[in-house]
Amino acid sequence: MKELPDYFVQVPEAFALVEEGVYRCSGVLTAEQIKYLDTLGLKTVLILSVEGPSRAFSQYIKSKGIKRAHLGMTRWQSNLGWKPVSEELIKEGLECILKRDCHPLLIVCSSGVRETGTLVGCLRKLQHWNFNSIVYEYRSFAGGKGKYTHELFIELFDTDLVTLPATLPKWFIEGQNMWAQEQQQRFDELHRAKQRIAS
Numbered sequence: 001m002k003e004l005p006d007y008f009v010q011v012p013e014a015f016a017l018v019e020e021g022v023y024r025c026s027g028v029l030t031a032e033q034i035k036y037l038d039t040l041g042l043k044t045v046l047i048l049s050v051e052g053p054s055r056a057f058s059q060y061i062k063s064k065g066i067k068r069a070h071l072g073m074t075r076w077q078s079n080l081g082w083k084p085v086s087e088e089l090i091k092e093g094l095e096c097i098l099k100r101d102c103h104p105l106l107i108v109c110s111s112g113v114r115e116t117g118t119l120v121g122c123l124r125k126l127q128h129w130n131f132n133s134i135v136y137e138y139r140s141f142a143g144g145k146g147k148y149t150h151e152l153f154i155e156l157f158d159t160d161l162v163t164l165p166a167t168l169p170k171w172f173i174e175g176q177n178m179w180a181q182e183q184q185q186r187f188d189e190l191h192r193a194k195q196r197i198a199s
Contacts, residue, residue: 009035014112014141018120019171021103024141026112027053034060037106044102046093048072048085048115053108069096072115084149085118091161093119094126100167113145121154126162127172128179131155 012025012033023040025033027049034057045061047053047070053061061068071089080086096102097119109115117138124134134154139146 009033009039011036012112014116016141018097018107018123019169021100021169022097022105022107024107024112024116024120027051027057027108027110028112029054029057031056040104040106042066042104042106044069044096044105046071046096046105046107047109048089048093048107048119049110051110067102071096072109082149082152084147084153085115087157087161089115090119090122090157094123094162095165097123098162098168098172099165100169103169111145113142114147114150117141117146118150118153121150122157122159125154125157126159127175 010030010032012029015023015025015036018024027047029037037060042064044067045053047068049072052058052070052073058068060066071092093107097105097107107116107119121134121138124137125131135151138151138154142150
């Protein structure tokens with residue numbers, strides 16, 4: 001196989017910007033895809049699958065002084081019933097994503113779809129996205145690899161389990177403020193409608 005020039009890089013599979021300073025991709029990376037990560041200036045790599053990263057990816061993480069959070073290994077459980085992942089894995093993953101000090105952060109799992117898609121879906125739920133929009137995003141990345149149990153997990157996930165860190169990213173704070181304003185506006189409109197009916 002012909003070697004590519006040193007300056008040639010490839011975007012990793014299933015790569016995307018989740019929010020400012022938060023990225024996602026498949027954890028199975030070629031040397032050219034690992035080079036692409038240099039453009040992100042990563043501080044943290046969040047690994048959600050049980051399998052560890054490849055030797056090349058591990059060496060890259062170590063050589064760049066990137067913090068490695070391998071939650072897939074520490075939070076794996078053998079008896080989850082119908083659940084595709086543990087609630088502890090998602091809870092800790094969300095708390096890591098929401099720590100501004102961990103950014104820029106890359107979320108990976110072996111497929112780049114299942115655990116990563118479930119975690120991002122639960123983040124969207126925490127951001128008060130409409131469930132149809134959450135499922136649309138999940139399926140956009142999953143393609144034929146998506147599973148109904150992952151979508152069901154997202155729908156049933158209790159966001160109250162998540163402890164919000166002290167250093168929240170700006171995009172999350174702004175989103176929460178916007179949602180609170182919308183809720184207040186709806187409440188005010190409902191209150192005015194009730195007053196009109198009563199008078």
